[in-house]
Amino acid sequence: MVRYEGEPIAGVVAEDEALARDALTAIAVELEATPAVGDIEAAVAPGAPLVHPDWRGYDVAFDYPRNGNVAAELNSDPDPEALANAFKQADLIVEAEYRAPRQYQAYIEPKSALASWESGRYIVHTASQFPFNVRDQVASFLGVRVSDVRVIGHHIGGGFGAKLDAGLEPYAALFARAVGAPVKIDNDRTEDLLTCGCRENAVVRMRTALSSDGRILARDVDCLMDNGAYSGEMPFMASLPMHVFGQVYRSGPTRIRCRLIYTNTAPTGAFRGVSGTYLYFALERNMDECALRLGIDRRQFRIKNLIGDGEATLVGQVLSDAGLLREGFDEIERMAPWSEVSRKDASPGKLVGVGIAATTWLTNPGAGSVTLKLNEDGTVGLVTAATDNGSGAVTMGVAQIAAAELGVKPNDVVIQMPDTDSAAYDAGSQGSRTTHVVGRATLAAAAEVRQKILAIAGDLLEAAEADLELADGAVRVKGAPSRSVTLSQVATEALRSGGPIAAAGSYATPLPAFNPSCATGLLFPTFPTPTYHVHLAVVEVDAATGQVKVVRYVVAQEVGKAINPDAVRGQIQGAVAQGLGYLLYEGLDIENSRYKQRTLETYRLPLAVDIPNVESVLMEHGDSAGPYGARGVAEPPIVPVAAAVGNAICDAIGKSINRIPIRPDDILEAIDVDGRLEPA
Amino acid sequence: MELSITVNGAPHVIDVRPHATLLSVLRDSLFLTGTKRGCDEGECGACTVLVDGYAADSCIVAALSVNGSRVDTVEGLGGQHGDLDGLQRGFVEAGAVQCGFCTPGFLMTLTAFMRENPNPAADEVRMAIAGNICRCTGYSQIVDAVRIAVANRPQ
Incomplete structure (x- = not known):
């Protein structure tokens, strides 16, 4: 059953885009038209055709009220008597109806995905706001373990929420395995608009x-x-x-x-x-x-x-x-x-x-993590699956926090692009969470890295850790700035005593009571x-x-x-x-x-x-x-x-x-x- | 068919399909991917390049129609060692880049515009970039970038 214009029903893989589009025209689809409903008010009217006639049999993640064309329903009426009395005693009642249309995110970069199947695993390249969500959705679509999918993030040409869910990635992965070669799918603008999860009317x-x-x-x-x-x-x-x-x-x-x-x-x-x-x-x-x-x-x-x-x-x-x-x-x-x-x-x-x-x-309270490591040239490596959706939350916010905590310049924080293989889980660029949640995880990681740096620097400088400070890419004795070692020296020394300096931090906002x-x-x-x-x-x-x-x-x-x-x-x-x-x-x-x-x-x-x-x-x-x-x-x-x-x-x-x-x-x-x- | 163009000062002779756009030649044949594809209909301006000095939406320019022309893309703006030109530095200083996908188009539109209008007023800048869409910044920082570039220009 095709339920909306733009719903994927068939795919063609070819060596270039023109060939693929030509081949698409060779597919003949026979569709039987059934009554459709494109309007929310018509859809709740008595006798409206059901978009999902089999809705009762669906497996839903949570048990919540559903009924026919009502996909979910919230109801709250804690004190009906007080409500009725208030309307009865009101000096004035103002009643009105407000309407809003769909809004298209219209990021300037249309969606795109590149996938390959290598050594039994799916490798997906995508400019996603939420690589771990894409990983999970690709795995679910293909019926494989989440660890059988590796999602590598890229710079995002705008998302605004529309690049949180998987879009083209599951299909690219499916086709890549089917043809035994890397497959790339690019939306053109109309394809993108028609299939985008727009703000609802x-x-x-x-x-x-x-x-x-x-x-x-x-x-x-x-x-x-x-x-x-x-x-x-x-x-x-x-x-x-x-x-x-x-x-x-x-x-x-x-x-x-x-x-x-x-x-x-x-x-x-x-x-x-x-x-x-x-x-x-x-x-x-x-x-x-x-x-x-x-x-x-x-x-x-x-x-x-x-x-x-x-x-x-x-x-x-x-x-x-x-x-x-x-x-x-x-x-x-x-x-x-x-x-x-x-x-x-x-x-x-x-x-x-x-x-x-x-x-x-x-x-947004969703969980995040950061791994920080001190590189042998004194720069700081930052590994996270948090993504920068144009806000600068990672490349400015999180990097600034790491830099401030470890006494290096923000430009000396080297950020790895998101990769679900190397970074721990991150809940994605949504709800303004990155600076708050991932920043907090960065503080935790930095505290541990800082401690390791101070322990080694204290030995090198023959000074108590409490007397040391981190600034300008070095560890200095407070009040005696000539007594210092560079972070590069500390990182190199660590290879001889205790091993490389690295630490991870994690955080998730505790939920308020309700x-x-x-x-x-x-x-x-x-x-x-x-x-x-x-x-x-x-x-x-x-x-x-x-x-x-x-x-x-x-x-x-x-x-x-x-x-x-x-x-x-x-x-x-x-x-x-x-x-x-x-x-x-x-x-x-x-x-x-x-x-x-x-x-x-x-x-x-x-x-x-x-x-x-x-x-x-x-x-x-x-x-x-x-x-x-x-x-x-x-x-x-x-x-x-x-x-x-x-x-x-x-x-x-x-x-x-x-x-x-x-x-x-x-x-x-x-x-x-x-x-x-x-x-x- | 054979296309001869000079891109960022370097001459190229390229075998292209008759219907190929300038955008596809730049991205797919010359791998100059700084020029972006946003709408394929000349609305968003992300694909703007200079053709013989004039700003053009390369997604709706037939490649063969610019045979013999000089084309400049965002890759040609800075110096040889990755250093930025004055307008690009203005963008950085003003915070005019958020996701960055529209940025090459804005830079090329403004490069052409500022050759004709070296000291533009803010509303002239806004009119000049009315054919480029930025979904992230809300535009003011791009107008600021021009002001900063003008102020920092060597006298």
């Missing part, structure tokens, strides 16, 4: 009960998320509303239902910020609508309902430092005072609006190592054309400790650009189960002329577990962007637009309800 319906003095009394949330035809990690995403709707604002008794829906479309998957991007859009658009209906200032309304230090989220996780959200609002106020940016000095024909949005996000009975279907229970974010946008809307220009974009972000401040700001700038693309330009439209946009010509990405310089303030309240206090940094700055800019646009035009993307046509249509605003 979704519908979020929300009712909010309010008191006239501006308190949120209760909330009722219903989400439909598009799973596509097959599930990867999407069942985990159905848990995200449980986090988003309780970790920024107090909302009283809260009922949440989230259904992940099978459709006859490409499987959806991880894209930076995952479901948080549109869930926060829904939450923060709702916050604006609540404040406007109550006649309360939108910023004040938020601050009044912010959670604080030590409050628990809907899953029962206690956020000891959630008061940092308030500090984020204060930092934004210092950079862009609300009363000033709300003044709206518009030029003729333009409408100016301001939007603000807050986010609590996590640092309340397991808060919901059913809660596969993603906690948000470890939380980070806090407030974003503000000022936009100018052209009343005649509907074009949006982002005039100012301001970010306050809790980073724990910025190991490399320029790299942190670079991640914020790039994440905001992706968020602006999401809100203003991008989106895959699905028609008859097929994408309408199929190349970069029709899938409109943000360009240099579209993106402002982002102003950011880095808040540094160290996390006690992080290396030097560092928390995750790179993923979350995309999360509040659609919310902040969406609110700014709606403020500018005085109308609600509750769907992503907001394109010029949508703006003109919204304005047009009571007549186009004429340019002054």
